Amino acid sequence: MSQTIMIVEDEPELAALVADYARAAGFAPQVYGDGNAALAAIRAEPPALVVLDLMLPGLDGLSLCRALREFSDVPVIMVTARVEEIDRLLGLEAGADDYLCKPFSPRELMARIKAILRRSGGTQPARVLGIDEAARRITLHGQALDLTPSEFAILAALARRPGHVFSRAQLLDAARADSLDATDRAIDSHIKNLRRKLDAAAPGLEAIRSIYGLGYRCDL
Numbered sequence: 001m002s003q004t005i006m007i008v009e010d011e012p013e014l015a016a017l018v019a020d021y022a023r024a025a026g027f028a029p030q031v032y033g034d035g036n037a038a039l040a041a042i043r044a045e046p047p048a049l050v051v052l053d054l055m056l057p058g059l060d061g062l063s064l065c066r067a068l069r070e071f072s073d074v075p076v077i078m079v080t081a082r083v084e085e086i087d088r089l090l091g092l093e094a095g096a097d098d099y100l101c102k103p104f105s106p107r108e109l110m111a112r113i114k115a116i117l118r119r120s121g122g123t124q125p126a127r128v129l130g131i132d133e134a135a136r137r138i139t140l141h142g143q144a145l146d147l148t149p150s151e152f153a154i155l156a157a158l159a160r161r162p163g164h165v166f167s168r169a170q171l172l173d174a175a176r177a178d179s180l181d182a183t184d185r186a187i188d189s190h191i192k193n194l195r196r197k198l199d200a201a202a203p204g205l206e207a208i209r210s211i212y213g214l215g216y217r218c219d220l
Contacts, residue, residue, distance in 0.1 A: 003048035005113065006030045008038040008064070009079075010056055018051060021106040025114070035059025039067055046074045049113055054080035054091065062094045069095035073161075075116045079104060089167050092214060097164050099214075119163035119219075129159045129207070129218075140201045147197070150175040154190050158208065158218035167215040191216060 005027040009015040012033070019029035030047060032038035036058040042050065050068075054061035065076055078096040091099050098112055130139040138145050138155055147155065157174035158166060166174075168187045175190070191208060198207045209217045 003117065004028045004030060004045075006032065006038065006042065006047040006050045008032045008035065008050060008056065008061070009053045010034070011053075018106055018109065021110055022113075025110045027113070033057070035061065035064045039064055042068050042072060042074065046072055049075045049077065049117060051109065051113070052076050052078050052096070054078060062090060065091070065094040065096055075120050077109070077112060077116065079109070089169070089214065092165055092167055093170055116163065129155075131156050131159055140198060140205075140207075143201050145197050145201060147194075148190075150186070150190055151194050151197075153177065154187070155194055155208075155218075158216065162218050165211045165214050165217045171216065 003026075005022045007015050007018050007022070007029055009018065009031070010033040015031045015033065019031055022029040027048075030041070032041060033056075035056040038050075038052075038056075039059060052061045052065060056064070059067070061078060061080070065078065068074065068076075075098075076096045077098045077100060078091040079100045079102060080091070081102040097116055100109060100112065130142070132138070133156075136149075136152055138147060138152060138159070145155075153175045154171050157171060171187050171190075175187070195208055198205060207218060209219060211217055
């Protein structure tokens with residue numbers, strides 16, 4: 001059975017174009033031009049992934065994304081004509097998994113959809129990072145990592161949503177909720193230390209990736 005891709009876009013021609021490419025890629029597209037209608041449809045029957053425009057009538061894309069994150073982890077790719085870094089960060093902080101600026105290549109969009117579904121659809125290898133919330137411990141290939149409270153909070157946040165890009169502000173919020181040694185300038189330092197400790201436990205494993213202009217992502 002084809003996976004359902006919801007396209008939430010109020011430009012009919014663009015929505016039809018993306019739907020055509022989705023069908024050609026083997027998906028079953030659903031098109032909505034209104035944010036409220038799309039949210040109701042997601043509540044009724046969640047799709048495999050949502051392609052979400054930022055500027056929508058009824059309920060804008062950011063509000064829709066925040067609302068669906070209250071009850072669903074369905075992957076979201078946000079597409080918009082807004083190209084400023086702050087807009088990308090707002091989209092990611094609202095819960096989007098990826099961000100694509102208009103005009104975009106429908107082929108690139110399909111490639112990103114397939115990549116996200118591979119990560120979220122259970123076709124990836126077994127997780128090599130283990131999180132024990134009660135013991136405040138994270139293991140890599142079964143080996144416990146020696147982490148500070150902030151390092152634990154940051155790595156745990158990244159590992160809970162593999163493939164999702166977290167901004168520095170999001171990671172700072174995660175660290176502050178769990179530790180007193182988190183500061184704005186410390187996130188990059190914590191990431192550097194985490195990479196060193198992860199590499200010591202599994203040399204050559206690139207667990208935490210830097211996404212230029214956006215933040216960090218864990219692929220394990």
